Amino acid sequence: MKSFSLLAPRIVFGRGVVSSLPKEVARYGSHVLLVRGRSVPFVDVIDAGLRALGCSVTTIICSGEPDLPQLEVALTTARATQVDCVLAMGGGAAIDLGKALAALIPAGRGPMAYLEVVGEGLPLDAAPLPFIACPTTAGTGAEATKNAVIAVPSHNRKVSLRDDRMFADLALVDPALTDKCPRGVTLASGLDAITQVIEPYLSARATPLIDALCRDSIPRGLQALARLMQGEDSSARDDLAYTSLMGGIALSNAGLGAVHGFAGVIGGRYSTPHGAICGRLLGPVLRMNERVLPEQGEKIARYQEVRHWLAEAFGGEPDSAFRLLEDWVDDKGLPHLSELIAPDADLTDIATESRTSSSMKANPVTLETHQLVQILWETLHR
Incomplete structure (x- = not known):
């Protein structure tokens, strides 16, 4: 072990x-x-x-x-x-x-x-x-x-x-x-919590203990957030608070990834809500990471697990799970990336600066600048 x-x-x-x-x-x-x-x-x-x-x-x-x-x-x-x-x-x-x-x-x-x-x-x-x-x-x-x-x-x-x-x-x-927290705040902060258990689970620094916390917290958090977007639910509030807590422990011990690598730069430049950035970029980053990963092995098996959990929470097939997530945040009113960065933003400049983030070091694969630019471009033009 x-x-x-x-x-x-x-x-x-x-x-x-x-x-x-x-x-x-x-x-x-x-x-x-x-x-x-x-x-x-x-x-x-x-x-x-x-x-x-x-x-x-x-x-x-x-x-x-x-x-x-x-x-x-x-x-x-x-x-x-x-x-x-x-x-x-x-x-x-x-x-x-x-x-x-x-x-x-x-x-x-x-x-x-x-x-x-x-x-x-x-x-x-x-x-x-x-x-x-x-x-x-x-x-x-x-x-x-x-x-x-x-x-x-x-x-x-x-x-x-x-x-x-x-x-x-x-x-x-x-x-x-957290009861009766406004819907928009619940959505953005909940997506941050979920990102912070998904990224450590897929991290290059994942550990057996953090794996155990995340395997429980990812589906728990996804299903809790889905329920809270339908109405107030104290049990779902409990589950989301627990997911957030586990995310803090997970990221402290296993690191994060490219979503948070972007978020520090975009949030610093444009003072936009951190959770909204994470929610917008989670699906596109997962998609790009999976493209770059080898076709076999433990890492790709973890992506298949995440696909299953997303499909289970949002209704659909695992093969289209990342698109399901993107469509779901659209439907729930999360701000589009075009609302979170300037219209004339230099995507290459954002990508170049994001590569220096401490969060990027734990991403499961090394993403080159052109791949980071592609993530931003695809998110803006979906």
């Missing part, structure tokens, strides 16, 4: 577990930095619960996906208050901002010293503060990853701050917090 290791946070999962959050957080210190999204269910109750336990709370609101200017302002505020721990509640953006702050508050330098690709990429020179993540959407799996994605406007790029010590001390996932 192939050797492997597993990195993951301590996890508490289930409906109603959010009620234990104030006591869990208070274990890590009495001065809490609360990083939250603008509209986050239950966050005021958590704030009040922390104060009732004698904690002081400093709040930072995450507006949109975190970028370097927002991070620098928040870092100045956080360092001045001498917090003991960081709690992030919200979607992936709030969790990434909170995770970055927990990592950088004790660090000796500014963010650019540690950011990948556009910065110096240095390892953290101090251990992060204790970090607790409580997601209120099911998509990024950021509660279970060791990196924080930060947009750097001066470089038109989204890059990561990454360190094995950046895993949350506690990832508390209560699917009830």
Whole structure:
């Protein structure tokens, strides 16, 4: 059997577990930095619960996906208050901002010293503060990853701050917090969650343990998302939250692929929703990868499994599974790629830059620039 290791946070999962959050957080210190999204269910109750336990709370609101200017302002505020721990509640953006702050508050330098690709990429020179993540959407799996994605406007790029010590001390996932999430957000974030269990399963770095997580989570997540597009369903919310959590663990241990290689570049250039990019490019990337793979072997067998799971969820034959996915996202109203990039976008330039992404390194096959351009072109002209 192939050797492997597993990195993951301590996890508490289930409906109603959010009620234990104030006591869990208070274990890590009495001065809490609360990083939250603008509209986050239950966050005021958590704030009040922390104060009732004698904690002081400093709040930072995450507006949109975190970028370097927002991070620098928040870092100045956080360092001045001498917090003991960081709690992030919200979607992936709030969790990434909170995770970055927990990592950088004790660090000796500014963010650019540690950011990948556009910065110096240095390892953290101090251990992060204790970090607790409580997601209120099911998509990024950021509660279970060791990196924080930060947009750097001066470089038109989204890059990561990454360190094995950046895993949350506690990832508390209560699917009830995702109930009645708007349909469009559910669709885009759900497609991100599904991409983040499919890409690690097909990854060049796949491991036996991650395989086991993904084999369960891929069909579970696909069927949950299909049900949620028909109407509110608490059981499907549970399954999608679980898929998102498993995706965070999977990508941290087995990497991602070309879909996310594109997403960091496109999202950084055009500030478009990450989940929508993933949902639009998943089918075309799977198709291109399969074309390039050898006709026999374990990798192609995995693609056949993914085809079967897609066909089962969306109704149809495995041979046309990638087209089924593309047609399904059309039918559900996911923005077209032409709405996510500029009309005059240079596809070769996007493809060239995407090849340098850390996510691209785990793609199951090496895709040349012309093949990446073809993926974009086919997606735009389907």
